[in-house]
Amino acid sequence: MAEPFKRSPYVQNATEKSIWYVHLLTHLASYVSLFGAILAEWLVKYHIISSNLSKDDPRNKGFASLNDRFEGYYTNYPYRLASDVMNRPICGVPGAIVDVLNRQTSDEGWAYTQDGSKRTIVNLGSYNYLGFSHNDGPCAQRAADYIDKYGLHMGGTRHEGGNHVTQKHLEECIANYLKVESAIAFPMGFSTNAMNIPALVDKGSLILSDKFNHASLVLGCRLSGATIKVFKHNNPQDCERLLRNALCELSPKTGKAYNKVLIVLEGIYSMEGTIINLPAFIEIKKKYKTYLFLDEAHSIGALGPTGRGVVEYWGCDPKDVDVMMGTLTKSFAAAGGYMGGSKAVIDHIRAQSHGSCYGAPISPPLVAQVAESMKIMTGEDGTDIGNQKAIQLLKNSRYFRRRLIELGFMVYGHEDSPVVPLMTFWITKVVHTSRRMFDFNIGIVAVGYPATSLSTARVRFCLSADHTKEQLDYVLKMMDIVGDETGSKYMKAVKPNPAYSSSDEEKSR
Known part of the structure; x- marks a missing residue:
């Protein structure tokens, strides 16, 4: 090979x-x-x-x-x-x-x-895709150093004095890793979807959701109040058919034209083992001028020569995906979730999302674990361990x-x-x-x-x-x-x- x-x-x-x-x-x-x-x-x-x-x-x-x-x-x-x-x-x-x-x-x-x-x-039952789940080595050592330096927790939400320099550092690392303008991190992957999708769309919007999307995506879509149409799994043709038909109609909730259309996908589907046909969905997004939301809980770290996920796997431009969501729990052996994209989108989430307002910052040792593992995957540590x-x-x-x-x-x-x-x-x-x-x-x-x-x-x-x-x-x-x-x-x-x-x-x- x-x-x-x-x-x-x-x-x-x-x-x-x-x-x-x-x-x-x-x-x-x-x-x-x-x-x-x-x-x-x-x-x-x-x-x-x-x-x-x-x-x-x-x-x-x-x-x-x-x-x-x-x-x-x-x-x-x-x-x-x-x-x-x-x-x-x-x-x-x-x-x-x-x-x-x-x-x-x-x-x-x-x-x-x-x-x-x-x-x-x-x-063979853990999502330890990259093998970073160890209690020794550079990641564990950096986590221990962060505990000595910063402690374990800030004890409050980010909007109430709980923000911290380590959280800012983590978000900079994620943005750099994804090759996007900005990123925001949350303490829990499930809530990253459930609490943030309602900040992106409302009852005047249309969501096109894959049949096998994760429960956190389903919950977030429902909480948004948007009209939801479900297309066949990993089937861009069915997605386009539903979208084309919907655009000929008015929103059943507002009686007006849809103010926004959001296509919601996953990178790898954890129950099906399917890798999403991302280029085909990007083509639909551009053709109909919709927004694209990509959940990379299982694909970030697991696909691509530097583990940057399904976007790197297909050779796509990260700018073609409006919201790149992922978790830090699996490939990076930590906890939490993130969203990456343009500065305008992330600033909007930072200001309008319940997850941003009420969520706590991520614990410093977890920040260290993620930052060091991303550093290894990109080769910034001076080794080829990440490539291996x-x-x-x-x-x-x-x-x-x-x-x-x-x-x-x-x-x-x-x-x-x-x-x-x-x-x-x-x-x-x-x-x-x-x-x-x-x-x-x-x-x-x-x-x-x-x-x-x-x-x-x-x-x-x-x-x-x-x-x-x-x-x-x-x-x-x-x-x-x-x-x-x-x-x-x-x-x-x-x-x-x-x-x-x-x-x-x-x-x-």
């Missing part, structure tokens, strides 16, 4: 459709499970069987019921019985290898106990995905994405896969309803620059065994893209 950052051949719709009979059977299994949950709830209600959720429990007296039909049935029964694969407690930094506390349940998931023992696992990390992440992503396809698994998303969803469709297969992989000391992400639809459950692998080929080969070997056990190989062996064979990949490593 002489040119590691030459994009793999791009497939517009990289999400496969499920096989019809699999789709039918998974729905049937879900309905049977739901019926069992309703029956169990009825038996508990009439005291035929006992339950830890009994309404007669004195601890529930005076509290409103947490059950609300479907969600309550699902949470109390199917989810509870599979809760051992969720929220596993770790002790240590979430690197390529992580220690996980062992826990036990004696009441089918109502409560868990720990005996203090732990196990070391290969971690970017190359290794891309190699790992391509190699792991190709090997899964060769084994016969149905894998969603694009080849260069470090998020690799493997489809099992049945939630029971997801749970069993996670448990068996944990038996082999491997940690993966088990995903089902409501994060996906009832019939599209999946396991998800998150690749890191820290993963070695030996670790990935071990995971692949165990996944091959578990895939046969669960019957999760829906595809015949597929030859990888001829541009890059697995043998060439191994040689390049």
Whole structure:
């Protein structure tokens, strides 16, 4: 692989459709499970069987019921019985290898106990894309220095005396990294979307939102009061069709022409592994003179030769994206979110956003972590460590995905994405896969309803620059065994893209 950052051949719709009979059977299994949950709830209600959720429990007296039909049935029964694969407690930094506390349940998931023992696992469940999640090294040392110099927190909002020189430094680092005029940072990634989108559009505006946009984007769009139209996932043609039709109409909320149109996208979709077709959406933005909002929570750091995200990956001009949002939690192993763009846009957010007004500044050691990791990625530290990390992440992503396809698994998303969803469709297969992989000391992400639809459950692998080929080969070997056990190989062996064979990949490593 002489040119590691030459994009793999791009497939517009990289999400496969499920096989019809699999789709039918998974729905049937879900309905049977739901019926069992309703029956169990009825038996508990009439005291035929006992339950830890009994309404007669004195601890529930005076509290409103947490059950609300479907969600309550699902949470109390199917989810509870599979809760051992969720929220596993770790002790240590979430690197390529992580220690996980062992826990036990004696009441089918109502409560868990720990005996203090732990196990070391290969971690493919964390968003540690660039491998900066360490408690030693230059990032950790700079964070420690910042604690000594600035302390841990300012203890107030930025508008009430809580602003700090480190926050200004962080925003300058982010703007420089994104190659934009200005940036603003917030203490939480979710609220960066939810609290700031309402400052950009109002009830007289139109939002065009991708079908699979994150919950934080959905919430922000709804809070804005704007008219929202949802287009098919990563489908610029459908986006343009909806936009063209909408511009022929008046706003249903104001009875006037739309005052603003905002297209909302993500760089990498964390459940689909899809890399957005950014050039096509930029073309639509320019053609119809709309605004473009890009959420790079999973693509910043994870794409491009210096980790500058999907804009760098496609070779686009950052000025063509009006708002570049991202999180500092994943690739940079810190916490918080940011927005970057022109000085006029960022100044508007700084003055008008609830997030800017009520949000606290980011803790100084987190600022240090982000600033140092960005410095490493751009090579400003005088080393090529950042370039090596970017190359290794891309190699790992391509190699792991190709090997899964060769084994016969149905894998969603694009080849260069470090998020690799493997489809099992049945939630029971997801749970069993996670448990068996944990038996082999491997940690993966088990995903089902409501994060996906009832019939599209999946396991998800998150690749890191820290993963070695030996670790990935071990995971692949165990996944091959578990895939046969669960019957999760829906595809015949597929030859990888001829541009890059697995043998060439191994040689390049």
